[in-house]
Amino acid sequence: xxxxxxxxxxxxxxxxxxxxxxxxxxxxxxxxxxxxxxxxxxxxxxxxxxxxxxxxxxxxxxxxxxxxxxxxxxxxxxxxxxxxxxxxxxxxxxxxxxxxxxxxxxxxxxxxxxxxxxxxxxxxxxxxxxxxxxxxxxxxxxxxxxxxxxxxxxxxxxxxxxxxxxxxxxxxxxxxxxxxxxxxxxxxxxxxxxxxxxxxxxxxxxxxxxxxxxxxxxxxxxxxxxxxxxxxxxxxxxxxxxxxxxxxxxxxxxxxxxxxxxxxxxxxxxxxxxxxxxxxxxxxxxxxxxxxxxxxxxxxxxxxxxxxxxxxxxxxxxxxxxxxxxxxxxxxxxxxxxxxxxx
Numbered sequence: 001x002x003x004x005x006x007x008x009x010x011x012x013x014x015x016x017x018x019x020x021x022x023x024x025x026x027x028x029x030x031x032x033x034x035x036x037x038x039x040x041x042x043x044x045x046x047x048x049x050x051x052x053x054x055x056x057x058x059x060x061x062x063x064x065x066x067x068x069x070x071x072x073x074x075x076x077x078x079x080x081x082x083x084x085x086x087x088x089x090x091x092x093x094x095x096x097x098x099x100x101x102x103x104x105x106x107x108x109x110x111x112x113x114x115x116x117x118x119x120x121x122x123x124x125x126x127x128x129x130x131x132x133x134x135x136x137x138x139x140x141x142x143x144x145x146x147x148x149x150x151x152x153x154x155x156x157x158x159x160x161x162x163x164x165x166x167x168x169x170x171x172x173x174x175x176x177x178x179x180x181x182x183x184x185x186x187x188x189x190x191x192x193x194x195x196x197x198x199x200x201x202x203x204x205x206x207x208x209x210x211x212x213x214x215x216x217x218x219x220x221x222x223x224x225x226x227x228x229x230x231x232x233x234x235x236x237x238x239x240x241x242x243x244x245x246x247x248x249x250x251x252x253x254x255x256x257x258x259x260x261x262x263x264x265x266x267x268x269x270x271x272x273x274x275x276x277x278x279x280x281x282x283x284x285x286x287x288x289x290x291x292x293x294x295x296x297x298x299x300x301x302x303x304x305x306x307x308x309x310x311x312x313x314x315x316x317x318x319x320x321x322x323x324x325x326x327x328x329x330x331x332x333x334x335x336x337x338x339x340x341x342x343x
């Protein structure tokens with residue numbers, strides 16, 4: 001699954017002066033055929049070889065792709081998108097949980113976050129369609145907006161069923177990284193792994209500590225493409241989900257103007273504010289929820305998003321482009337995680 005929203009985070013996982021045999025055990029690969037994933041654990045579970053765990057972790061993400069991808073016609077999500085309008089469809093736990101998470105964030109953002117936004121994404125050339133040669137017309141934008149609406153997703157929590165109430169199309173790429181992280185965590189929990197760092201692209205989850213007794217070190221990347229850290233976070237040793245959404249890497253030009261991949265359903269156009277990235281930290285909550293909220297707060301921007309984050313008690317950290325470079329803006333709930341500046 002190729003994601004619609006770019007989520008970027010820089011992480012450092014040094015093990016200080018430990019012996020080579022005590023280095024974290026690392027696993028890696030590609031999720032959704034395009035996103036790098038990484039898992040680091042303190043010790044290998046008993047009676048489980050490194051190749052076997054590597055295979056199980058990769059297979060878990062391949063299974064997630066078979067549920068969520070919009071680039072293959074036979075995935076569970078695409079079968080749902082092709083299902084008759086008004087007919088209830090039984091959903092797997094992964095798909096059902098992802099849709100429930102998305103709808104919850106849509107409700108709290110009044111639809112600024114909307115997983116049915118695919119018609120607008122395609123119109124602006126960030127989906128399956130080619131990049132347009134001209135800026136879409138007002139009529140084309142309005143026609144695409146008419147096909148967008150998270151409120152037309154039917155959810156039956158008792159029977160775990162979903163329904164397309166109108167001709168909408170779901171795209172869960174905006175929380176797919178988080179879904180993948182949560183799926184990998186379940187594998188580690190099954191094998192009794194209690195200390196780990198999991199990442200799928202820009203969404204991470206940590207628990208416990210490194211072998212030297214220190215917490216995993218996570219840093220927010222500078223939003224300039226350099227790959228350097230902007231600020232190291234103070235995460236601690238509890239279960240923590242971290243996700244960053246940015247608008248500065250995924251864009252293209254139409255008629256000489258640069259457009260972000262993040263679409264605001266209210267206008268039907270790419271976002272135009274000066275926010276370049278937002279990071280959220282969710283202690284003990286799901287990674288997919290953190291992923292969805294990072295995307296939502298990025299779409300809202302630092303001005304609107306700050307208020308929404310405060311009202312929902314979300315630890316959020318914004319980087320905003322200014323004439324002098326980048327300025328920070330963060331909610332009071334984020335203060336305990338600030339850590340040191342990497343400048």
